[in-house]
Amino acid sequence: MNTIQKKILSFTAIVLFIMVSIWVVLTYYNQKMQGQYNQILQRYLQMNEVTASSQQLVTSLNNYLQTPDAEGKLGVEAGVKRLTDAKHRIAALRNDGNHFTLTNYLSLIDSLVDSTNRSVRFLEEKNNEESLNDFTEATRLSKYISEMTLTLLDTDLKTYDHFYRGMIRQSNELKKLGFWMLALITVILLLFTYWFSLSITRPIQKLTQAARELSRGRFDTPIEAPASDEISFLARTFDRMRININNLISEIQHKAQLESELKESKLLLKESQLRSLQSQINPHFLFNTLDTLSKKAYLEGSEETSDLLASVAGLLRYNLKRLDRPVTLYDEIRVLKEYLGIQKARFTDRLKYEFDVDEGALAASIPGLTLQPIVENAVIHAVEPLEEGGTIRFRVRDEGERVVVDIEDDGTGMPEERIRAILEERAAAQQGGGHSTGIGFGNVVRRLRLFYGREDVIEIQSGEGTGTKVTLTLPKTREVKAYD
Amino acid sequence: MRKLLIAVVAAGCLVLLGFTLSSLIRLFRDDLMVPAEIDDRRSGYRLVLITQETDTPFWDEVEKGAAEAAERYGAELAVWGSYGTNEEDFLKNMEIAIASKVDGIIVQGLDTDEFNKLATVKAAGNGIPVFTVANDVPIQKSLRRTYIGSDHRKAGEMIGKQLALDIGGSGNVVLMVSDRREDFQSKRLDGILSVLGSYPGIRPIIAAAGNTREKVVAKINDVMNQQPNVSAFVAVTANNAGAMVQEISKRATLSKFRLYSFDDSSEIKTLLREKKMNAIIEQSPGKMGELSVELMIKWLKREAFPLNYEGYYTDIRLLKADGTS
Secondary structure, three states: OOOHHHHHHHHHHHHHHHHHHHHHHHHHHHHHHHHHHHHHHHHHHHHHHHHHHHHHHHHHHHHHHHOOOHHHHHHHHHHHHHHHHHHHHHHOOOEOOOHHHHHHHHHHHHHHHHHHHHHHHHHHOOOHHHHHHHHHHHHHHHHHHHHHHHHHHHHHHHHOHHHHHHHHHHHHHHHHHHHHHHHHHHHHHHHHHHHHHHHHHHHHHHHHHHHHHHHOOOOOOOOOOOOOOHHHHHHHHHHHHHHHHHHHHHHHHHHHHHHHHHHHHHHHHHHHHHHHHHOOHHHHHHHHHHHHHHHHHHHOOOHHHHHHHHHHHHHHHHHHHOOOOEEEHHHHHHHHHHHHHHHHHHHHHHEEEEEEEOHHHOOOEEEOOOHHHHHHHHHHHHHOOOOOOEEEEEEEEEEOOEEEEEEEEOOOOOOHHHHHHHHOOOHHHHOOOOOOOOOOHHHHHHHHHHHHOOOOOEEEEEEOOOEEEEEEEEEOOOOOOOOO | OHHHHHHHHHHHHHHHHHHHHHHHHHHHHOOOOOOOEOOOOOOOOEEEEEEOOOOOHHHHHHHHHHHHHHHHHOOEEEEEEOOOOOHHHHHHHHHHHHHOOOOEEEEOOOOOHHHHHHHHHHHHHOOOOEEEEOOOOOHHHHOOOEEEEEOHHHHHHHHHHHHHHHHOOOEEEEEEEEOOOOHHHHHHHHHHHHHHOOOOOEEEEEEEEOOOHHHHHHHHHHHHHHOOOEEEEEEOOHHHHHHHHHHHHHHOOHHHOEEEEOOOOHHHHHHHHOOOOOEEEEOOHHHHHHHHHHHHHHHHOOOOOOOOOOOEEEOOEEEEOOOOO
16 A cells, blocks of 8 residues: 555655654764763862862861861861772773873872871870871872872873864864755755655646546547556546446447448348349249240140249249248258259259258258359359369258358369458459349358358358368357348 | 756765765764773882983983883883972972882982981881982982992092093192082092092192082182182083083183083083083983883892992993093
8 A cells, every 4th residue: 555645654754764863863972972071070070079178188187286176086087088089089080191190199198198197196195296297298298189180180181182172073073964964854855855746746647638638539548557546546447437438439339330231231132122123024024924834835745844944933933032031941942953953954964963951950041042142153163164064062961059051063163362252242252243143152141141140151162173162150040130 | 957957956965965974974983082091000110200400411311211111111100300400399209209109219319308308217118219310319318229320439530530641640620519519529529539639739629619600600710810720620510511611711711721521411512522621421321211210120029139239330431522432
């Protein structure tokens, strides 16, 4: 989840982190510095404490010598204790610079304490002169301690000189660092804020752009949603809407296409009917005449001629009636046989044909006058041009869901180009020139496809010199009912 | 345009980052450490060299030699000097050294009661050994452990012999001494007189003057007024040779007199090169310092025990104006 809210939160966290880390660093530094300052100050204070306490000791010793009472003695003892404490503390201040002086200093303090104690002891022994001598010495020692304190301080100043200079340098550096850091953080924050705001507004801009595209009617450009925040959710939803609209449009287009196809097939039909009508007077007249001729031939004992005439008449009748509605395979085969009978009379032995029909498949429905034009095509190409004639094999198989009809000849075969022209329903193949019914191969293919609503109903195999085989695969149930 | 802007801002950012980092590194790199406080008491001995004439070439040499020896033996040596024979400061330094309970005191001897009292009562009472260096004090009075420095009596004899040789066994010789009673001075005087005693023709005249230049000048005037026939002057005490030469050259031709000194300061050496002096005694101050520290440490370690109470003499050489010694 990478939402805008999360972005804002992390941005705030980063800024907070930077500020906190700077604060921590500076505080740490400050603490360290303060600690060091304190340490140094402590040193000076402790050294000063020694001077002060030694002077105080001499003062209280003097008081005690003036008025030797218990209180005075307590004062001296307290002074000794204070000085000894100060000495212990100052013993810890030893470093490389003051080692020698400090050792002397500590001994000096010891000497002062010794002198003081001696002075007190002599006084208690009533040896006033010695006591006074020691007091004088204590006074001198106290003075020496003061002087040596100054020496120690001086030594410390020298030892710490480097340190002091370092501290001054560092505090200057700290000031500079502050400025640099301020500038750096300002620039970084500006950059960061720019980038951050961009990451929020850019998807919105993209979405706006996409909406504009949609409003102009371009539904095919996908809407990108690179991030996965709230905006991208919007973008995805928007994209889904676009796809839906796109689908609806293509469906409508599909339907429109179907409709136009339907219209076309109706037009084709109309054309055929028109052609039929054009020759309607003639056919009726011909039909009646042929009937009469047939009867007459029969009466005159020419049965063959009579049959032939009857076949022609039947074919003619079928041609007139059955073009606009589906017929059964049985009817189609019956007409086909009549046609072949007529052609047999024409070509005699040159035309041979074989029927292999599965009786169970005869109930299948099929558009009228579809098999006859194909067989006629075979006759025209495989029998007519050849002196020795040809054989046409007609086979019907029931394959459960489908009925397969094979029409095979052993002629010279069909060129590849023509096969393609037929299957692709080009104009050249539509013409029914040379056909007895005026219906061409192309017309048959078109009607079959429209009738069954599928493209794969017809298949043509042909090789140079090996003949042509046309296979119709007819489903028993039709997918498109629009044809009736 | 936008790309250019971004590049510029990024570059600026990098530059700022660089400055900030370098500043930060500089801030934290030299991690300022308070000079470490050390806990261990060093095992080295604490020695103090106390002089009255600090910052003179002679004593600088002594200090240098002593410091080198101290360094070698791992002892700590402090040099406490006072200027211009400031006796009060000198004695104060002595007292502080004793009160500080140092391990050993090497001191330029001063033959005064105060000094002797400090050395005997305080130092000996606290068990602090006192060595004298360059200037001795009588052992009976000071209880010093030993003396390291020139054999002043021998130096006196050397000058005496040279003097007698130069003036040919007869004449008046003025011996300029300080009015301060110092052990080395009396020893030098003894040395000279013991040599001159065997020359009946030589009459030594001892002229005592104060320490200051004016007093020396006044005394020389005085002597030259009273004794017109002086063949030679000897500056027995250290610092009046310069003043002596200057004053004599004002009053008469220097070449009329023969001048001798026990001092080997650069001023005197220059005079010697200019043949204004006839002979001087050169001492070995560096050696004195070195030997005194060495002996002190050996004594403290009980390696040199007992010490030669008479003293340890360092080299002395007679430098003559003609360059021979």
